[in-house]
Amino acid sequence: MNDTLTIAVSKGRIFKDALPLLAAADVVPVDDPDTSRKLILDTTNPKVKLVLIRTSDVPVYVEYGAADLGISGKDTLLEYEGNGVYELLDLKIACCKLMVAGFPNAEAPSRQPRIATKYVNSAKRYFAEQGKQAEIIKLYGSMELAPLVGLSDYIVDLVDTGNTLKANGLEPLEHIADISSRLIVNKASMKMKHATVKAFIGKVAEAVAARNPA
Numbered sequence: 637m638n639d640t641l642t643i644a645v646s647k648g649r650i651f652k653d654a655l656p657l658l659a660a661a662d663v664v665p666v667d668d669p670d671t672s673r674k675l676i677l678d679t680t681n682p683k684v685k686l687v688l689i690r691t692s693d694v695p696v697y698v699e700y701g702a703a704d705l706g707i708s709g710k711d712t713l714l715e716y717e718g719n720g721v722y723e724l725l726d727l728k729i730a731c732c733k734l735m736v737a738g739f740p741n742a743e744a745p746s747r748q749p750r751i752a753t754k755y756v757n758s759a760k761r762y763f764a765e766q767g768k769q770a771e772i773i774k775l776y777g778s779m780e781l782a783p784l785v786g787l788s789d790y791i792v793d794l795v796d797t798g799n800t801l802k803a804n805g806l807e808p809l810e811h812i813a814d815i816s817s818r819l820i821v822n823k824a825s826m827k828m829k830h831a832t833v834k835a836f837i838g839k840v841a842e843a844v845a846a847r848n849p850a
């Protein structure tokens with residue numbers, strides 16, 4: 637039986653927030669990812685490796701089995717068009733909201749509103765559900781800039797404190813979804829490595845529950 641585990645995680649805030657949960661499952665990276673340039677990190681558990689990748693690539697690695705498990709923002713999972721991974725556990729870390737934002741008290745444009753976002757699928761789904769026509773413009777970052785230079789009327793982006801919006805004269809207008817990071821698993825690994833995966837999830841779930849008393 638293969639009882640090794642590869643876990644895909646992105647290097648930014650999700651990784652930072654995930655460290656204590658991984659530690660609760662006896663998975664502590666041997667190298668400091670902030671100073672190391674390694675993309676595959678050994679951990680104190682000889683059977684567990686971490687692969688560090690871009691947030692949007694995490695579900696891809698997990699779907700194709702390049703990683704058994706992954707830690708991915710719900711925002712990324714909502715956008716993901718792949719064939720499916722199992723979403724096992726809400727880790728309740730890296731929490732924020734996916735929102736429509738724009739200028740305060742702005743009048744709706746007479747033409748179809750333009751929405752700039754990196755979250756094209758979520759935005760399309762949301763406006764369709766609202767029965768609203770909207771032109772979605774795909775951007776890869778700095779969404780807040782788009783309304784300021786007349787590229788779009790609104791944006792769809794993640795909001796945490798709201799400070800980024802405020803600093804750019806924008807405000808949150810409509811709530812689309814609550815976002816947190818999820819533990820996802822490859823479908824074959826779930827079957828083939830069931831005991832190992834289950835033991836790992838059990839420890840992480842305990843740590844999540846301990847940090848978030850009901």
Ligand code: PRT
Nearest residue numbers: 646648649650690691709730732794795796797798799800
């Ligand atoms: O992979 P890539 O380099 O493209 O993205 P990244 O470097 O932003 O990734 P990373 O690893 O830092 O994590 C991004 C993930 O963290 C997202 O997919 C979410 O699941 C989660 N997350 C939680 C957030 C935020 N909160 C958040 N506030 N990701 C981004 N933000 C940004 C937001 O886009 C906006 O620019 O922070 C700004 C808003 O913050 P406030 O506090 O000013 O409202």
Ligand code: MG
Nearest residue numbers: 647648690691
């Ligand atoms: Mg990044």
